[in-house]
Amino acid sequence: xxxxxxxxxxxxxxxxxxxxxxxxxxxxxxxxxxxxxxxxxxxxxxxxxxxxxxxxxxxxxxxxxxxxxxxxxxxxxxxxxxxxxxxxxxxxxxxxxxxxxxxxxxxxxxxxxxxxxxxxxxxxxxxxxxxxxxxxxxxxxxxxxxxxxxxxxxxxxxxxxxxxxxxxxxxxxxxxxxxxxxxxxxxxxxxxxxxxxxxxxxxxxxxxxxxxxxxxxxxxxxxxxxxxxxxxxxxxxxxxxxxxxxxxxxxxxxxxxxxxx
Amino acid sequence: xxxxxxxxxxxxxxxxxxxxxxxxxxxxxxxxxxxxxxxxxxxxxxxxxxxxxxxxxxxxxxxxxxxxxxxxxxxxxxxxxxxxxxxxxxxxxxxxxxxxxxxxxxxxxxxxxxxxxxxxxxxxxxxxxxxxxxxxxxxxxxxxxxxxxxxxxxxxxxxxxxxxxxxxxxxxxxxxxxxxxxxxxxxxxxxxxxxxxxxxxx
Numbered sequence: 085x086x087x088x089x090x091x092x093x094x095x096x097x098x099x100x101x102x103x104x105x106x107x108x109x110x111x112x113x114x115x116x117x118x119x120x121x122x123x124x125x126x127x128x129x130x131x132x133x134x135x136x137x138x139x140x141x142x143x144x145x146x147x148x149x150x151x152x153x154x155x156x157x158x159x160x161x162x163x164x165x166x167x168x169x170x171x172x173x174x175x176x177x178x179x180x181x182x183x184x185x186x187x188x189x190x191x192x193x194x195x196x197x198x199x200x201x202x203x204x205x206x207x208x209x210x211x212x213x214x215x216x217x218x219x220x221x222x223x224x225x226x227x228x229x230x231x232x233x234x235x236x237x238x239x240x241x242x243x244x245x246x247x248x249x250x251x252x253x254x255x256x257x258x259x260x261x262x263x264x265x266x267x268x269x270x271x272x273x274x275x276x277x278x279x280x281x282x283x284x285x286x287x288x289x290x291x292x293x294x295x296x297x298x299x300x301x302x303x304x305x306x307x308x309x310x311x312x313x314x315x316x317x318x319x320x321x322x323x324x325x326x327x328x329x330x331x332x333x334x335x336x337x338x339x340x341x342x343x344x345x
Numbered sequence: 346x347x348x349x350x351x352x353x354x355x356x357x358x359x360x361x362x363x364x365x366x367x368x369x370x371x372x373x374x375x376x377x378x379x380x381x382x383x384x385x386x387x388x389x390x391x392x393x394x395x396x397x398x399x400x401x402x403x404x405x406x407x408x409x410x411x412x413x414x415x416x417x418x419x420x421x422x423x424x425x426x427x428x429x430x431x432x433x434x435x436x437x438x439x440x441x442x443x444x445x446x447x448x449x450x451x452x453x454x455x456x457x458x459x460x461x462x463x464x465x466x467x468x469x470x471x472x473x474x475x476x477x478x479x480x481x482x483x484x485x486x487x488x489x490x491x492x493x494x495x496x497x498x499x500x501x502x503x504x505x506x507x508x509x510x511x512x513x514x515x516x517x518x519x520x521x522x523x524x525x526x527x528x529x530x531x532x533x534x535x536x537x538x539x540x541x542x543x544x545x546x547x
Contacts, residue, residue, distance in 0.1 A: 101430035112441040203515045
């Protein structure tokens with residue numbers, strides 16, 4: 085007898101909950117576009133926010149609405165973009181890939197002015213007299229950019245400087261905004277020459293604190309056949325509209341401040 | 346039923362027998378979602394809500410279905426059923442009402458189903474507020490209130506833990522202890538300090 089009541093009660097409970105849930109799922113049903121899931125599945129899922137949406141899910145939603153186009157995602161490979169465009173029934177525009185560059189060659193070559201023993205973070209270190217490096221423009225090397233990179237593309241090398249992995253970098257720009265010294269910039273991967281220094285100090289002062297900095301000697305200006313490099317405010321600046329990446333300036337640079345990647 | 350009783354339920358559920366740090370229930374979200382305060386708080390709010398709702402429903406089922414038919418031994422089974430259905434229902438409602446909150450919870454909302462703190466609360470209510478198969482006076486209100494308080498205790502533990510772990514981000518933790526190992530050490534120290542509410546017995 086007891087077994088019957090046990091089975092009956094449990095069966096009754098199960099039935100009530102089952103019917104209740106079935107009813108609730110009808111009442112609270114949310115219509116989801118099947119394309120949304122397909123698109124979201126293809127997106128990288130790094131939630132970097134470079135497209136201007138809150139994460140990849142938001143991007144997928146705005147793709148379906150048509151307020152963004154596939155090319156706004158800087159992270160996807162061309163292949164994936166084609167696939168997403170196929171689902172949405174649109175075509176993809178081509179865009180050159182940009183890669184983050186570090187404009188500092190200091191690291192172990194830049195002298196310290198004091199020993200910093202605080203929180204292991206560039207922003208914090210920067211608050212104490214602009215960091216421990218004698219050069220106020222120099223990379224502090226506490227890897228704030230490494231932590232900021234959602235794709236694990238940055239690592240600190242033996243020289244104490246961050247190195248960007250070209251293949252992993254997705255040009256989301258997180259490192260550009262994370263660096264308190266503003267040492268990163270995004271440059272088209274077709275340009276290989278860049279200035280590895282951000283110091284606006286005069287040549288004499290740069291020499292006193294760092295063996296890798298731009299001393300504003302203007303040798304690069306003279307070597308450039310395309311009028312693409314100029315020393316402005318004691319620092320070489322490359323005009324990427326004119327630069328052909330011939331590498332003449334890199335050869336003459338005495339401090340090896342100009343670099344190729 | 347008096348105020349004194351409610352106060353003692355509050356103190357014991359939140360501090361002395363804190364659901365995480367003294368009873369060791371619901372440990373997996375305690376370690377998994379305590380890295381930042383915001384999701385930790387959201388998770389605690391969801392758990393508090395589910396514990397409270399399930400305390401009420403399980404009490405009714407135990408009192409009016411299981412006891413009259415002498416089926417008290419089925420309580421674990423039927424409570425699990427209640428909790429699972431309840432979480433499903435809440436998930437549907439949240440999904441409809443606030444998609445942003447739904448996304449923030451992610452998988453953890455569904456995981457509350459298997460959070461032992463919820464079942465623990467339901468079973469504890471039965472153990473504490475039923476004497477020899479009869480509910481004590483005000484038993485339903487005590488159960489409901491104890492559900493809320495256990496939720497608060499859960500929230501307290503989650504907030505302490507997430508606060509500490511947020512600060513830990515700025516510390517030089519030895520590499521081997523990074524992330525989870527240090528979290529376990531902190532959890533044990535916290536637990537020891539909550540044991541202090543219990544008093545020492547020699």
